Amino acid sequence: MISTLLCAWCLLAITVTIHAAGLSALLGGLSSRLPVTGFWRLTQLLISLAWWLVLLHLAEIAVWALFYWWRECLPDIESAVYFSAVTYTTVGYGDLVLPQEWRLVGAVEGLTGILMCGLSTGFFYAVGSRIFALRAKVKET
Secondary structure, rough: OHHOOOHHHHHHHHHHHHHHHHHHHHHHHHHHOOOOOHHHHHHHHHHHEEEEEEEHHHHHHHHHHHHHHHHOOOOOHHHHHHHHHHHHHHOOOOOOOHHHHHHHHHHHHHHHHHHHHHHHHHHHHHHHHHHHHHHHHHHHH
C-alpha cells in the first residue's frame, strides 16, 4: 500500500508541475496581449485561454493514462486514456475499474483532477477579472 501511495504521490507531483509550468507560460503570453479592446478580440483571447487550459488537462490525463498502461492496470492504451479522463474529471462511469492493488491511485487521480480543474477555474476567473479591470481603466482615461 505504501508503494501504491508513493506512485500516486509522484503522479500528483508531475501533474501539479505540468499545471504550474503551463499556467506560468500562459501568464507570460497573456501579459503581452493585455489590455484587450473589442468584443472579438476579447472572445478570441478567452477561447485561446480555454483551449490552453484544456490542453494542459489533457496532458495531465495522458500522464496518468501512461502510468496505468505501463503498469498493465488496464488492457490497452485506449482503455487507460478513457479511464484516466473519466477519473480525472470525476465523471466516474464505472465501466472500467483498476485492479484492487491500484484503486487508491485512481482515487488520488480523481482528487488531483478536482484540484487542477479548480485551479484552472480560478485562473480563468482571475484573467477575466484582470481583463475587465483593465478595460474599465482604459475607459476612464
